[in-house]
Amino acid sequence: MRFLTSNRICMNKADHVIDWMLGEGRTTGQDFVGYGEQFCARIVDAGIPISRWFCGVRTLHPLVGATGYIWHRDTGRVSEELASWGDTQSDAFIKNPVFIAAHTGQPYRCRLGTERELEYPILVNLRAAGLTDYLALPMTFSDGTRNPLSFQTDAPGGFEEDDIAALTQIAAVMSLVVEAEARERVARQVLDTYIGRRTGQRVLSGSIQRGMKETILSVVWMSDLRGFTAMTESLPQDAVLDQLNTYFEAVANAVSGQGGEILKFMGDGVLAIFEIPAADSTREKCAAALRAAFAARAAIRKINQGRGTRDKPTINWGLALDIGEVSYGNIGSPDRLDFTVIGSAVNQAARLEALGAQIGETMVISQAVAREVDVPMRDLGTHTIKGIRLPQQAFAPIN
Amino acid sequence: MSLIAATAFPVAQYDCPVHDWTENFGRSTGSVSRLVHEVGSRFQACGLPLARLSVIVRTLHPQIAVTGYIWNGETGAMDEFTADHQSQSRESYQQSPVRQIFEGSPGLRRRLRDPECPRDFPILEDLDAEGITDYLILPVPFSDGRSYACSWATRDPAGFSDEQVGRIAQLMPTFSLVLEVLAIRTISRNLMDTYLGHSAGMRVLEGEIYRGVNETIEAVIWISDLRNFTRLSDEYAPPVVLGILNDHFERVVGAITRHQGEVLKFMGDSVLAIFPIASFDNPGVAADAALAAAREARRNIAAGNAERAGKGLVEIGYGIALNMGEVVYGNIGSPDRLDFTVIGPSVNQTARIEALCKTLSRKLLVSSSVAEATSEKLESLGFQVLRGVREPQEIFAVPHQQQNLHEQS
Numbered sequence: 160m161r162f163l164t165s166n167r168i169c170m171n172k173a174d175h176v177i178d179w180m181l182g183e184g185r186t187t188g189q190d191f192v193g194y195g196e197q198f199c200a201r202i203v204d205a206g207i208p209i210s211r212w213f214c215g216v217r218t219l220h221p222l223v224g225a226t227g228y229i230w231h232r233d234t235g236r237v238s239e240e241l242a243s244w245g246d247t248q249s250d251a252f253i254k255n256p257v258f259i260a261a262h263t264g265q266p267y268r269c270r271l272g273t274e275r276e277l278e279y280p281i282l283v284n285l286r287a288a289g290l291t292d293y294l295a296l297p298m299t300f301s302d303g304t305r306n307p308l309s310f311q312t313d314a315p316g317g318f319e320e321d322d323i324a325a326l327t328q329i330a331a332v333m334s335l336v337v338e339a340e341a342r343e344r345v346a347r348q349v350l351d352t353y354i355g356r357r358t359g360q361r362v363l364s365g366s367i368q369r370g371m372k373e374t375i376l377s378v379v380w381m382s383d384l385r386g387f388t389a390m391t392e393s394l395p396q397d398a399v400l401d402q403l404n405t406y407f408e409a410v411a412n413a414v415s416g417q418g419g420e421i422l423k424f425m426g427d428g429v430l431a432i433f434e435i436p437a438a439d440s441t442r443e444k445c446a447a448a449l450r451a452a453f454a455a456r457a458a459i460r461k462i463n464q465g466r467g468t469r470d471k472p473t474i475n476w477g478l479a480l481d482i483g484e485v486s487y488g489n490i491g492s493p494d495r496l497d498f499t500v501i502g503s504a505v506n507q508a509a510r511l512e513a514l515g516a517q518i519g520e521t522m523v524i525s526q527a528v529a530r531e532v533d534v535p536m537r538d539l540g541t542h543t544i545k546g547i548r549l550p551q552q553a554f555a556p557i558n
Numbered sequence: 559m560s561l562i563a564a565t566a567f568p569v570a571q572y573d574c575p576v577h578d579w580t581e582n583f584g585r586s587t588g589s590v591s592r593l594v595h596e597v598g599s600r601f602q603a604c605g606l607p608l609a610r611l612s613v614i615v616r617t618l619h620p621q622i623a624v625t626g627y628i629w630n631g632e633t634g635a636m637d638e639f640t641a642d643h644q645s646q647s648r649e650s651y652q653q654s655p656v657r658q659i660f661e662g663s664p665g666l667r668r669r670l671r672d673p674e675c676p677r678d679f680p681i682l683e684d685l686d687a688e689g690i691t692d693y694l695i696l697p698v699p700f701s702d703g704r705s706y707a708c709s710w711a712t713r714d715p716a717g718f719s720d721e722q723v724g725r726i727a728q729l730m731p732t733f734s735l736v737l738e739v740l741a742i743r744t745i746s747r748n749l750m751d752t753y754l755g756h757s758a759g760m761r762v763l764e765g766e767i768y769r770g771v772n773e774t775i776e777a778v779i780w781i782s783d784l785r786n787f788t789r790l791s792d793e794y795a796p797p798v799v800l801g802i803l804n805d806h807f808e809r810v811v812g813a814i815t816r817h818q819g820e821v822l823k824f825m826g827d828s829v830l831a832i833f834p835i836a837s838f839d840n841p842g843v844a845a846d847a848a849l850a851a852a853r854e855a856r857r858n859i860a861a862g863n864a865e866r867a868g869k870g871l872v873e874i875g876y877g878i879a880l881n882m883g884e885v886v887y888g889n890i891g892s893p894d895r896l897d898f899t900v901i902g903p904s905v906n907q908t909a910r911i912e913a914l915c916k917t918l919s920r921k922l923l924v925s926s927s928v929a930e931a932t933s934e935k936l937e938s939l940g941f942q943v944l945r946g947v948r949e950p951q952e953i954f955a956v957p958h959q960q961q962n963l964h965e966q967s
Contacts, residue, residue, distance in 0.1 A: 178731075181731035181732060181734075181735060182731060185699060185700075185701045185735070186699070186701055186703050188703075299586075300585070301585035301586055301587075301588055301739060301740065301743065302588070303586075331581050331582055332581065332732070332735070335581070335585065335732075335735045335736060335739060336735065338585065338739045339701060339735065339738050339739045339742060342739060342742040342743060342746060343701070343742055345746060345763070346742065346745060346746040346749055348767075349746070349749070349750065349762055349763070349767065350749060350753070351894075351895075352767060352894060352895060352896050353753065353754055353762070353896055353897065353898060354753055355895065362618075362749065362753070363618070363749075365618065367618055367619065367620050367749075367752065368620055368621075368643050369620060369804055370800075374796065386946065387906065387946075388903075388906040388907075388909075388910065388945065388946030388947065389946040389947075389948075391901070391902060391903040391905075391906050392903050392906075392946065392947060392948060393948075396774070396886060396902065399901065399902070400772075400886060400890065400901070403890055403901065404769060404770075404890060404891070404892075407890070407891045407892045407895075408891075408892040408893065410892075411891070411892030411894075411895050412892065415895075421892075421895050423823075423825070423897070424890070424891055424897040424899070425823070425825040425826075426825070426901070426905065426906070426909070428825075484796075486796040486797075486800060489620070490800065490803055490804060490807065490824060491804070491807050491808075491811065491824055492804075492807045492808040492810075492811035492812060492821075493620060493621055493808060494619070494620055494621055494751070494752060495751075495752065495755065495811050495815070495821050496620055496752050496753060497753065497823060497824040498753070499824065501791060501796060501799060501800060501803070501826070502791065502796055503788075503791050503792045505791075505826070506787070506788040506791050506792070506826070509788075509826070510788065545788060547788065547789075547792050548792060
């Protein structure tokens, strides 16, 4: 029902697709893969004979430079391809008209089977695969950055002129949809990266006011590097960074591998939790936290086998596990917040960790955790912990 | 059912330059405010007798729930207002047409010159008094499933014509999508400011999100914390502890921010902040700023303790340490879970100096590097051994006399 200055009949082809994109399509609640499948099906329903669609979205994810979405009419499915930062600089990336169009901001069309296809090797391959026409329509975002979008057909004779006009109209709206999606995703990725996935999702869904939203029972993980201050004094800066990053990576992999969440890095310390959703999962979560502890220890031992030189000293770390109710939410000044946990279990874990450093134990397990797991433990005796009224019994796994 | 069909007004078929402009160029305005301004003036140039165009969208900011942008069709001026998270419980919201839209109304129109026109919202009387003859409010659907609002008003004696209402309704779906794109930009910036701090947040959004992206900078480093926090959290229920912490952080962060420091993180009961030398004229100015921030924080905390004393509550103890040196500023962590922070020997030394506050019974301790740079007169407390640091370090404090002034002035 939208009439623009050009040919009315051709615009009709785009109308249903655009009405859907601006209406129902906004709130499908699907990920972009599902969205792409519906979008392409609607284009085909509108009588525009696309057989392949490609859309690229740059990301801010530290491990993913861009995501490509490809739809094939034969399967009706969209597949997702992650391009790492390196790949976006590669030949396969650069020698592709869809990326060139995104780079220059100019649309690019090539009827396959004509001499023009020789401009790009990939076009020759596409023709060999039965495609007849190729249209790249770059999407320009609000900050001027551009992202690739292309439509291809295997219809004999290629796209009609009114198909091209309709796809151009559709691409203008698609570009807005993709920017909204990309920006939402960037916000999500940044939060995942800097404050953690679970926490990030809460913040995005509106938990952004100061205050504790809930109290949860968790296994609390507190680990740090031993002798870190002395190390920063004596080691070159790059070696310190390397040591920190290597240790953080080993711990993060171990924790997330067992379903825990890293809440924060604090200098050389890591605070993580394994949430206990119901009382009957206490044993399971304590076991998971302990498995993560063993995994981190094994990973660090392995890393240490290749270390021990002056520039790459071995990693000397320590860990404490405790269990308790922690409050979870936003803390800080009114407009500078941190999403964190507080609770006596957090402080106690920190103190147990310090105790481990004093008595030369890598792992210190509180009594509350030790009694929930079937791993043989050594009794480390009863210790008075600074700031905590009752003396605490501590344990260490025998192996 | 599509949103177009769901709006209260039929979408007619108009050739509309404002629509084409919005679809193709609207987002290049870069902000909701400029977009609203452009759409208002472009519509007016096409003959729509707009007296006012306003848009209300979500902001995802800790203190602001929604932001409203109002374009005045007569002066061309833009005005912004914000509503906090409690605003929805207030009467003014409860009785507003905005509430109807937020709660799912497809839109409503009030032709104020029509004697039959329902006067069902207090705001209609105000609009009438301002000479508004026709008022239209429509939903702005976002992909999160929520609807925000957009209102259109005219002083034209005849009100909006059917064609004009049709043009407005036709614009809404595209306008809403462009508004969402621009609103998310603001939301991302707010989130970064809130959780990473302003300058770290800007850098991350510009793409510095890779481990290994960092630089060495000179800065005054601030570490402060609460005394006896472990005991407090063992003795009091979490909400009380939380109240103490939030109150303390507010007093400290306010002081740091006002003196151009950047809060990097909260760790339990402690605050890590920097005053990058590059943000000031020279190291001396940076050191003075950090000391001024410390003085202000101490005043703020002393005021809080006076309030507590009045209620018979225990005093909150604290310590602040300032040090100056080279730090690595940037991303650290595992590849997909990062921290934007500072590390380096100077940071650890600062933490050790902070720990001395307790031993030496001082609330503010300063390293020799800061003491040398600042124009303030400080008192040497002699050479002190810092745990993990090889050489003893000379430590300074604000002379006792001045210290008292700090807390009183």
